[in-house]
Amino acid sequence: MKYPTVLLALSGAASAVNLFVSSYAGNVTSLSLTETSGNYTLAPTFYNAACGPNPSWLTIDANRGLLFCQNEGLTSLNGSLSSFTINQDGSLNAIKNQTVISGPVHGTIYGNPAGRRAIALAHYTGSAVTTWYLNGGGQFSASQSFPFTLSAPGTVPDRQDAPHEHETILDPTGQYIVVPDLGADLVRIFSINPTTLILTEKTSLKAPAGSGPRHGVFYNPSGIPGGTTYFHLATELTSAILSYSVTYQPSSGGLNFTLLSQTPTLGLLNHERINAPAGVVVSPDNRFLIVSNRNSTLFSLPNATGGSPIPSDSLTTFALQPNGALVFTQIWPSGGLYPRQFSLSPSGGFVAVGNQLSGNVAILKRDVASGLIGEPIARVPIAGNVTCVVWDQEGQLSG
Ligand SMILES: *[C@@H]1O[C@H](CO)[C@@H](O)[C@H](O)[C@H]1NC(C)=O
Ligand SMILES: *[C@@H]1O[C@H](CO)[C@@H](O)[C@H](O)[C@H]1NC(C)=O
Ligand SMILES: *[C@@H]1O[C@H](CO)[C@@H](O)[C@H](O)[C@H]1NC(C)=O
Ligand SMILES: *[C@@H]1O[C@H](CO)[C@@H](O)[C@H](O)[C@H]1NC(C)=O
Ligand SMILES: *[C@@H]1O[C@H](CO)[C@@H](O)[C@H](O)[C@H]1NC(C)=O
Ligand SMILES: *[C@@H]1O[C@H](CO)[C@@H](O)[C@H](O)[C@H]1NC(C)=O
Ligand SMILES: *[C@@H]1O[C@H](CO)[C@@H](O)[C@H](O)[C@H]1NC(C)=O
Ligand SMILES: *[C@@H]1O[C@H](CO)[C@@H](O)[C@H](O)[C@H]1NC(C)=O
Numbered sequence: 098m099k100y101p102t103v104l105l106a107l108s109g110a111a112s113a114v115n116l117f118v119s120s121y122a123g124n125v126t127s128l129s130l131t132e133t134s135g136n137y138t139l140a141p142t143f144y145n146a147a148c149g150p151n152p153s154w155l156t157i158d159a160n161r162g163l164l165f166c167q168n169e170g171l172t173s174l175n176g177s178l179s180s181f182t183i184n185q186d187g188s189l190n191a192i193k194n195q196t197v198i199s200g201p202v203h204g205t206i207y208g209n210p211a212g213r214r215a216i217a218l219a220h221y222t223g224s225a226v227t228t229w230y231l232n233g234g235g236q237f238s239a240s241q242s243f244p245f246t247l248s249a250p251g252t253v254p255d256r257q258d259a260p261h262e263h264e265t266i267l268d269p270t271g272q273y274i275v276v277p278d279l280g281a282d283l284v285r286i287f288s289i290n291p292t293t294l295i296l297t298e299k300t301s302l303k304a305p306a307g308s309g310p311r312h313g314v315f316y317n318p319s320g321i322p323g324g325t326t327y328f329h330l331a332t333e334l335t336s337a338i339l340s341y342s343v344t345y346q347p348s349s350g351g352l353n354f355t356l357l358s359q360t361p362t363l364g365l366l367n368h369e370r371i372n373a374p375a376g377v378v379v380s381p382d383n384r385f386l387i388v389s390n391r392n393s394t395l396f397s398l399p400n401a402t403g404g405s406p407i408p409s410d411s412l413t414t415f416a417l418q419p420n421g422a423l424v425f426t427q428i429w430p431s432g433g434l435y436p437r438q439f440s441l442s443p444s445g446g447f448v449a450v451g452n453q454l455s456g457n458v459a460i461l462k463r464d465v466a467s468g469l470i471g472e473p474i475a476r477v478p479i480a481g482n483v484t485c486v487v488w489d490q491e492g493q494l495s496g
Contacts, residue, residue: 114442115142115187115489116449117164118458119152122481125166127187130460130475132494139460139475147191149177152484154438156204156216157183159490163235164189165216167201169484176201178218180235183489192235198223198242205265206231207274208294215240215294217274217287219262226262226276226285228296241296247281256280256309256334264312270322270345273352275302277310279333284310288349299351302341309334312377315343318419320383327421328354329377331388336362336372338388340421357421362388363395364413364425370394376438379417381445385468386415386423389436389450396430407455410436412448414468429470432459438485447474447494451483458486 113131120126127143149168153176156165162183170176175196181189200222208214214231228240245260261280268275274296276285282304287296304310311333317326326343341354362374372393379386389412396409409430415423431439433452440449441463448461448470457478462471 112494114494115183116458117155117157117189117487117489118451118479118483119148119155119166119485120456120479120481120483121151121153121169121171123148123150123152124480125152125155125164125181125189126479127189128458128477129187130494137460137474139458139477141477141479142186143188145181145189145191147181147189147194148179149194153202154204155485155487156206157487157490158206158231160210161233161235163192165204165206167204167218169200169202169222175199176220176223178204178216178229178237180237182235187489193237195229195237198225198227198244203264205267205274207267207271207289209291213294217265217296219265219276221261221263221279224260224262224280226265226287226296228294230294240294243296243298245278245281245285254307254334257282257307263310266313266315268343268352269315269317269326272345272349273299275313275328275352277313277330279309279311282306282308282310284313284330284354286352288351297349302352302354304330304332304339305335307334308332308337308339311375314377314379314386316379316386316417316421317383318417325419327357329386329423331362331374331377333373333375336374336390338362338374338377338386338415338423340423342421358423360415360423362390362413363393363411364415364428375436378439378441380441380465380468381443382465384417385426386417387439387441387448387470388413388415389431389439390428391435391437391453394434395428398430398432408434410434410452412436412439412450412470414470416468427469429461432461432473432476433457437483440487442488442494443490449486449488451486453482453484456481456483458483
C-alpha cells in the first residue's frame with residue numbers, strides 16, 4: 098500500500114500522515130496530521146469499533162499495510178485480537194476478530210519478513226504469552242500458549258498477586274522474544290525456531306523483588322545484530338531503568354544478563370507523587386532512550402483559552418552511551434496526564450503521546466540532532482482512556 102505521493106507533491110506545500118489511536122472507550126480512531134507552510138492540523142478522520150470494547154494496543158504490519166488491534170476485555174472473561182487492512186485514506190477494514198486469553202496488552206510480529214511470520218501477545222490479566230501464525234493477508238491462527246503461575250501468591254502487593262505479562266520484545270537478531278512480567282519480577286526469555294517459529298522457554302532474567310518490570314528495549318550501539326548488546330528495562334513499581342549487558346549463549350541456549358546500573362526515570366529531579374513509568378523506546382537514529390512518566394505530574398501547561406492550567410506528566414530523554422550507561426538529557430511535559438504509550442515518527446522528528454487520563458493525543462516536535470523534545474504542535478481530544486497511538490509508516494511530514 099502506497100500513499101499518493103505524486104498527488105501530495107502536485108497539491109503544493111501540504112504534506113500529511115495518518116496515525117491510529119486506541120481507547121478503552123471502544124474506538125480505534127484514525128487521525129490525519131497535515132502540515133501547510135509550517136502550520137499543523139491534527140483531526141480525527143475515521144472511527145472503527147470492530148476491535149471490541151476495550152482496545153489496548155496497536156501493532157502495525159508496515160510491509161503488508163495491516164493493523165492488529167488487541168482488546169483487553171476489561172469487563173469480560175476474555176480479550177480479543179483483530180486485524181484490519183489500512184486504506185490510503187486512513188480508514189480501516191476489519192478482517193478477523195478472535196477471542197483470546199484475558200487481558201492482552203501488547204503484540205510483536207516476528208519471523209521472516211519475506212516468509213513465515215507470527216505475532217506474540219502478552220496477556221496481563223490472563224498471565225500468559227500466546228502466539229499466532231500470520232498468513233500475510235490479515236488472517237491468523239493459534240500456535241502456542243504459555244500460561245504462568247506464581248509459586249507464592251498472596252504475600253506480595255496487589256499488582257504482584259499473579260504473573261502479569263506486559264510486553265513482547267524481539268531481540269535485535271530476531272532469535273529471541275523477551276517478556277517483562279510485572280507480577281513475577283521476571284523477564285521471561287523464549288528462543289524462536291527460525292523455521293517453525295515455535296517458541297521455547299529459557300531461563301528467565303530475575304529482576305529485583307518488588308520492581309515490577311513493565312516495558313524494555315534492546316540497544317545495539319553498532320547497529321549490528323549480535324554485536325555488543327544492552328537491554329534497558331523500565332520497572333513500573335520502582336520507577337527506574339535497569340540497564341543490562343546481554344550475552345548470547347550458543348545454539349539458542351538463551352540470553353545472559355549482567356546488571357550495569359539503575360537510573361531513576363525522573364532523571365535529576367525529585368518528586369513527591371509516586372511515579373509509574375510506562376513506555377520506553379530508542380530513537381530511530383539509535384542515539385537516545387525516551388521513557389514516559391505517569392502519575393508524578395511535574396508540569397503545568399498554559400491553557401490557550403486563559404482558563405485553569407493543564408496538569409501534565411512527562412517524558413524523560415537519556416543519551417545512550419556505547420558502554421550501556423544512560424546520561425540524563427531532558428525531562429519535558431507529555432501534554433497531558435498518564436502518558437501510557439508514545440511513538441516516534443519514522444524520522445524521529447515528532448513524538449505522538451497517548452495521554453491516557455487526559456483523553457488526548459499530543460504531537461510534540463523533536464530535534465533529531467540534539468534529541469530535545471519541544472513544544473506541542475497539535476493536540477486532539479479522544480473519547481475515553483487513550484491506550485496506544487501509532488504512526489502509519491507511510492507518508493512523510495516535512496519540517
Ligand atoms: C465511536 O465512533 C462512532 C462513530 O463511528 C461514534 O458514534 C461513537 O460515539 C464513538 N464512541 C466513542 C466512545 O467515542
Ligand atoms: C500559518 O500560521 C500563521 C500564524 O497563525 C499565519 O500567519 C499563516 O498565515 C499560516 N500559514 C498558512 C499557510 O496557513
Ligand atoms: C471480538 O471478540 C471479542 C471477544 O470475544 C468481543 O467482545 C467483540 O465484541 C468482538 N468484536 C466484534 C466486532 O464482534
Ligand atoms: C477465555 O477465558 C477463559 C478464562 O480465562 C479461558 O479458559 C479460555 O481459554 C479463554 N478462551 C479463549 C478462546 O482463549
Ligand atoms: C551469566 O552472567 C553471570 C554474571 O551476570 C555469570 O556469573 C554467569 O556465569 C553467566 N552464565 C553463563 C552461562 O554465561
Ligand atoms: C499515584 O500517586 C499517588 C500519590 O503518591 C499514590 O497514592 C498512587 O498509588 C499513585 N498511583 C500509581 C499508579 O502509582
Ligand atoms: C482550559 O480552561 C477552560 C476554562 O477554564 C477549561 O474548561 C478547560 O478544561 C481547560 N483545558 C484543559 C485542557 O484543561
Ligand atoms: C478512564 O479514566 C477515568 C479518569 O479519567 C477513570 O476514572 C476510569 O476508571 C478509566 N476507565 C478505564 C476503563 O480505565
